[in-house]
Amino acid sequence: MASAAFSVFDRGQAAPSDALGKSRDGPVVSQATAPARSAAFHVRRAEDADLAKVIALDMEVTGVAKDAYWADLHERYATRRPGERFFFVAESADKRQILGFVIGEIRAWEFGSEPCGWVFGVSVDPEVREHGVGERLLETISAAFRDAGVGKMRTLISHGNHLLMSFFRSQGMMAGPYLQLERDLP
Amino acid sequence: MKLQIASRLAVFAVLELAAHPDRQISAAEIADKYGVSTHHLAKVMHTLGRAGLVRSVRGAGGGYQFSGNAKRTTLIDIIQLFERVGDVENASGEPGEDTSAGGALRQILDEIDDITRATLSSVTVSTLLKLIDRRGSAGPSDVGVGATPYS
Structure with missing residues (x-):
């Protein structure tokens, strides 16, 4: 499984409230029309210039600065094996903000x-949650997976993160056939 | 896991009403669809009303409407009005709970309870309505189809 599993998106997120236009994949394409602070956005592949904004967004959401981690993640997921690794960002229409990302x-x-x-x-900027950004990001990576030839999408979520789980469930995801096990090492 | 009948009825009633936010639906219609007594359902509706999840509209054509937020109301919000879910306190006082075996058994049962709570806490009314649509079976979306489906 993913070597750098993590889940952010963990403060104040609820099920998205609007349906955005469907798109097969990014670089994208459709404009959201929800009355958000930043009403319009598009989803595209992450680029080098996005890294600082992604780090800032993650810092805002998680409260933990991890620049080196993000630099490594960006290098592996935004620049290598584009047919099987996907790093998308939701960018405001004025191209000044990164509103969210999915990896x-x-x-x-x-x-x-x-x-x-x-x-x-x-992850989605708390200021623009419930306006379809997360939904659009998930649709985009779903389309990318499908276009790459797979028919199943999975994720891993903390039991305690009911809001993130609600989001994924609102997008049609259900419990799968695997159960995560662990133990403390002596 | 098995839900108590009151919890099941409450979930069904909320789904029926949330699927038709523009209609008032009588308790008799819902009771008829799920084959329960109107009296039993009325008590459930009363509890849902006190919790702010439904409101009654009086007068001709009156009935109930969903008054919660379908994107925020989860299964556990409904079920916990009628029964305790995976509640550790519920198990206190059971024979052998203070033994090492009792502790080990409790640890395993807690795992199950954690998953139950997480699942029920993350499935919203809105998500359930989507699931019903995807399943394409007779669900809330067929309530009211036709002129007088319930007498």
Whole structure:
């Protein structure tokens, strides 16, 4: 599974409230029309120039600065194997803000699983939540996975993160056939 | 996991009403659809009303309307009005709970309870309505189809 699993998106997120236009994949494309502070946005592949804004957004959401981690993640997921690694950002229409991002990749045969798409990072600016940004990001990476030939998308969520789980469930995701186990090492 | 009948009825009633926010639906219609007594459902509706999830509209053509937020109201919000869900306190006082075996058993049962709570806390009314639509079976969306489906 994803080597850098994480989930952000963890403060004040609720189910998105508007439906945005469908798109097959990014670089994108459709404009949101919800009455958000930043009403219009588009979703596209992350670029080098986005890194500082992504780090700032993650810092705002999680409260933890991790520049080196993000630089490494960006290098691996935004610049390599674009057919199976996906790093999308939602950018405001005026191109001044990054409103959210989603990261995932196709992994095969781990845990006995056929190839599937793993979403291991998703975050939306708290100021624009409930306006379809997360939904649009998930639609985009879903389309990218589908276009890459896989038919299943998975993620991993903390039991305690009911809001993030609500978001994924609102997008049609259900419990899968795997159960995560762990132990403390002596 | 099995829900108590009052919880099941409450979930069904909320789904029926939330699926038709522009209609008032009588308790008799809902009771008829799910094969329960109107009297039993009335008590459930009363509890839902006190919780602010439904409101009654009096007069001709009156009935109930969903008054919660479908994108925020989760299954646990409804079910916990009628029963405790995965509540550790519920198990206190059980024989052998202070033994090491009792503790080990409690740890395993807590795992199950955690998953139950997480699941019920993350499924909203809105998500359930989408699931019903996807399943394409007879659900709330078929309430009221036709002129007088319930007598």
